[in-house]
Amino acid sequence: MSASPALLMRLVASGFSIAEKAQAIVQQVMSGGDLGVVEKTGANDLQTKADRLVQLSICSSLARKFPKLTIIGEEDLPFQHVDEDLIESGQSEEVLKYSCPPQYSHIKEDEIVVWVDPLDGTKEYTEGLLDHVTVLIGFAYAGKAIAGVINQPYYNYQAGAGAVLGRTIWGVLNLGVFGIQLKEAPEGKHIITTTRSHSSKLVNDCICAMKADEVIRVGGAGNKSSKILWVSHFRRHASDLKRLQRSFTGIMPDEVMPQICGDNRAEVPNRCFVTHRFEAKAPQVCHKRKFNMITC
Known part of the structure; x- marks a missing residue:
């Protein structure tokens, strides 16, 4: 049994x-x-x-x-x-x-x-x-x-x-992670996923400083996470520059997906959200x- x-x-x-x-x-x-x-x-x-x-x-x-x-x-x-x-x-x-x-x-x-x-x-x-x-x-x-x-x-x-x-x-x-097909990002490309509806001068200045090859502006923490899972497979790509300002209910469910795939998502080593x-x-x-x- x-x-x-x-x-x-x-x-x-x-x-x-x-x-x-x-x-x-x-x-x-x-x-x-x-x-x-x-x-x-x-x-x-x-x-x-x-x-x-x-x-x-x-x-x-x-x-x-x-x-x-x-x-x-x-x-x-x-x-x-x-x-x-x-x-x-x-x-x-x-x-x-x-x-x-x-x-x-x-x-x-x-x-x-x-x-x-x-x-x-x-x-x-x-x-x-x-x-x-x-x-x-x-x-x-x-x-x-x-x-x-x-x-x-x-x-x-x-x-x-x-x-x-x-x-x-x-x-x-x-x-x-299941239910999505992971893809490798093009070698050497720096892709940023960031907020669509809550942008600011600070966010845009950060994006410019990072010299991104591509900027994906989308709404919702979960949507950003799914974009990263599909596009980048976590090759040290930045995600959601306003992540520290999001509610925990938005952060927590999608925070785990990048960790499962072997990266902490943000380019800050050994940091994770604690609830x-x-x-x-x-x-x-x-x-x-x-x-x-x-x-x-």
Whole structure:
């Protein structure tokens, strides 16, 4: 009789299925025509109906299946009833085919922090730049990112009739990244991926100083990560010059992908983001703006 999959692999398998459910929600809200846009802190900091529904779906689905997790969401949402049609209970069989790296095989549920950005690239979503949009779910243990799921709801949306819409990328440290084909960057080329909607004189001065061969300006932390995975395969390329100013919910899920592929992404050696568990009674969902603790 085969052993049950390790907790981390079950978590990532759930995250994969939940991210695909989120993809459907994001697409449904867009096709419905009413995005329900509200400004949080200004015109460049928006929230839509998709942000709200996807966060409820992800956090509630995970909390129901893994009640001892600490879950931190991007949006500051009030406690509310969650419709059953937002709950995803499935787990990706593809993810469960893989064995958990030995160093993570004995992790306990209450030792993991999950970081959720329900709709990264919200401004681009409202502007119809749909290929910039991602759904981000990240898993941290002992203060460091160890696994992540990135869904691109509109990947291939300009590929024409018959193209498969959307994809989900996932990875675990010391196991690998899956769902995307890695490519080597052209030898000797210096490629920078940076912000599209939050640029500044400082950012542009830095880009000029780096003498880049190519600058890719895109929205969303997850989208930047997927661009780097596809374009550069981590040949010491800079990514997102405003990365220190991004919210942890945007940083954490995509921070792990470059590490899995063997690089720290930024050209700063031996640096990584550290995330720590907030002490509170489990089960809980933390909303990042005020870090309210909410029982699911």
